[in-house]
Amino acid sequence: MAFDQTAVRKDFPILSREINDKPLVYLDSGNTSQKPQRVIDAMSHFQEHTYAPINRSSYRLAGEATDAYEKGRVAIARLINAPSVDEVVFTKNATEAMNLIAQSWGRANLGEGDVVVLTEMEHHANIVPWQMLVQERKIQIRWVPLTADGQLDLTNLDNLLDGAKVFSFTAMSNVLGTITPIAMLCERARAAGALSIVDACQFVPHNVTDVQSWGADLVAFSSHKMCGPSGIGMLWGRMEILDAMPPFLGGGNMIDTVTFDGFTTAPVPMKFEAGTPPIIEAVGLAAAVEYLEEIGMANIRQHEMELSRYTLDTLKGRFGDDITIYGPDDVKLRGGVFSFAFRDLHPHDVSQVLDERNVCVRAGHHCAKPLMQTLGVNATTRASIYLYNDTADIDALADGLDNATDIFGL
Amino acid sequence: MSGLEDLYREIILDHYRTPRNRGELDPPAIKAEGHNPLCGDEITVYLSLSGEGDDAVIDDIKIGGQGCSISQSSASMMSQSMKGKTVAENRALARRFKALMGIDGIEPQDGDDAIDLGDLEALEGVMKFPVRIKCAVLGWNTFLQALDAGGGTTSTE
Numbered sequence: 001m002a003f004d005q006t007a008v009r010k011d012f013p014i015l016s017r018e019i020n021d022k023p024l025v026y027l028d029s030g031n032t033s034q035k036p037q038r039v040i041d042a043m044s045h046f047q048e049h050t051y052a053p054i055n056r057s058s059y060r061l062a063g064e065a066t067d068a069y070e071k072g073r074v075a076i077a078r079l080i081n082a083p084s085v086d087e088v089v090f091t092k093n094a095t096e097a098m099n100l101i102a103q104s105w106g107r108a109n110l111g112e113g114d115v116v117v118l119t120e121m122e123h124h125a126n127i128v129p130w131q132m133l134v135q136e137r138k139i140q141i142r143w144v145p146l147t148a149d150g151q152l153d154l155t156n157l158d159n160l161l162d163g164a165k166v167f168s169f170t171a172m173s174n175v176l177g178t179i180t181p182i183a184m185l186c187e188r189a190r191a192a193g194a195l196s197i198v199d200a201c202q203f204v205p206h207n208v209t210d211v212q213s214w215g216a217d218l219v220a221f222s223s224h225k226m227c228g229p230s231g232i233g234m235l236w237g238r239m240e241i242l243d244a245m246p247p248f249l250g251g252g253n254m255i256d257t258v259t260f261d262g263f264t265t266a267p268v269p270m271k272f273e274a275g276t277p278p279i280i281e282a283v284g285l286a287a288a289v290e291y292l293e294e295i296g297m298a299n300i301r302q303h304e305m306e307l308s309r310y311t312l313d314t315l316k317g318r319f320g321d322d323i324t325i326y327g328p329d330d331v332k333l334r335g336g337v338f339s340f341a342f343r344d345l346h347p348h349d350v351s352q353v354l355d356e357r358n359v360c361v362r363a364g365h366h367c368a369k370p371l372m373q374t375l376g377v378n379a380t381t382r383a384s385i386y387l388y389n390d391t392a393d394i395d396a397l398a399d400g401l402d403n404a405t406d407i408f409g410l
Numbered sequence: 411m412s413g414l415e416d417l418y419r420e421i422i423l424d425h426y427r428t429p430r431n432r433g434e435l436d437p438p439a440i441k442a443e444g445h446n447p448l449c450g451d452e453i454t455v456y457l458s459l460s461g462e463g464d465d466a467v468i469d470d471i472k473i474g475g476q477g478c479s480i481s482q483s484s485a486s487m488m489s490q491s492m493k494g495k496t497v498a499e500n501r502a503l504a505r506r507f508k509a510l511m512g513i514d515g516i517e518p519q520d521g522d523d524a525i526d527l528g529d530l531e532a533l534e535g536v537m538k539f540p541v542r543i544k545c546a547v548l549g550w551n552t553f554l555q556a557l558d559a560g561g562g563t564t565s566t567e
């Protein structure tokens with residue numbers, strides 16, 4: 001065991017909740033993660049003692065609040081090994097970060113016929129903002145296909161990247177669990193003269209992240225999937241690129257000066273943080289990062305690889321041909337999200353039966369409808385793990401699937 | 411387990427395993443497609459009518475698409491109940507069913523209470539699982555879409 005599992009479970013108060021006298025089996029962390037007591041306490045304490053506007057007022061309390069907000073930025077820069085704290089931009093969520101990129105960089109740099117390369121395993125957040133530019137700017141999208149076991153098929157990558165302006169891809173698929181060769185993909189983008197953008201939502205909460213070793217240009221991820229609060233997301237980018245990008249939203253905080261004739265912008269990151277930002281959330285996020293760092297991202301990854309092996313072996317061992325688990329079988333190539341088809345049951349029915357035992361999974365298209373089309377399904381059931389899950393959770397999932405078999409008389 | 415047994419009653423599972431009136435109808439039959447963006451469920455309703463307006467009779471009805479046990483069984487039972495009845499009778503049936511599902515904004519008309527839902531009563535258990543109500547009404551909204559727009563696409567969101 002990479003860390004004290006029993007102690008970690010106790011750090012998350014919601015995991016001791018019972019519904020109908022049965023414990024909660026939370027297997028939906030790929031959707032959003034639960035919060036440790038420390039994050040809850042940090043946000044409460046901040047509101048009880050320190051809350052005030054940031055970057056506006058000169059009294060001491062406002063200074064303290066500004067410092068607390070900025071600590072969140074420092075924590076994130078440390079977590080992802082960003083060369084400069086100022087390169088971390090806070091947004092509402094990762095989706096907003098992707099839209100910021102498409103609307104700011106995209107509108108400044110992309111015109112009719114310009115090519116953006118995406119992969120078939122992208123989340124809608126890395127598809128729709130570009131499709132909006134297809135409608136508005138007549139840009140073109142090319143798609144990197146998948147192999148049969150749910151990895152990127154890079155056979156034709158050079159052709160796809162030829163003449164492309166952008167290569168935007170996920171670091172880890174939210175459906176297949178597949179971890180992509182991030183540094184290599186960034187290098188190939190650079191060689192082709194394309195901007196590299198990494199959707200790291202599923203990756204950062206579960207792995208050691210080093211944006212410098214990736215060689216990425218822009219990276220988006222979110223707080224709520226890594227034990228932090230919802231309502232705050234992150235964009236990291238190389239300063240040279242962020243500096244050249246026009247602002248996204250206009251308003252307070254993002255300006256240097258405003259006159260009747262116009263405005264000038266504040267430097268990065270404030271240029272992209274118009275209006276009152278998620279102040280309390282940044283404080284909670286800093287606590288979440290400190291919590292994860294104490295356990296150690298490498299330890300979390302180790303734990304999840306072990307539990308992923310157990311999950312794959314348990315489900316395939318107990319259900320054989322009755323279950324189809326999408327994505328690679330090698331746990332070194334995947335993270336802990338397991339989308340599956342179970343017998344001929346619809347994922348809604350599977351999740352309904354699992355819910356009877358408080359087993360929380362997601363059923364549906366997982367905001368990746370084009371990928372569902374590639375897989376040839378309408379929807380899947382998805383179980384996803386985090387540092388607080390253990391083998392008992394996986395056993396409960398398997399027992400629940402047995403129950404589904406009974407109820408539907410299969 | 412009482413909740414689940416309420417939801418997955420035998421008659422519902424029966425319609426799910428052996429859906430009635432499954433298939434397609436060629437034009438000039440009306441065709442409408444409904445989908446639930448939340449879960450990806452899709453239902454296609456084909457209607458063959460004889461006569462005009464509210465007095466037209468549904469000579470044939472076919473259901474296509476794919477989805478969960480609730481959406482599929484509800485559409486199957488709906489097709490069984492509707493065949494051979496007039497448009498007016500079936501609109502009343504839809505009102506009565508949607509009222510059973512607790513859908514807001516349904517204005518009951520005289521005589522609706524007297525409508526016998528038959529097997530459809532079994533779907534009452536869905537009320538305990540509010541997330542699934544959209545599944546239960548998907549086929550019905552698609553049917554209404556077929557009548558009102560003479561086809562097209564509808565969505566339960």
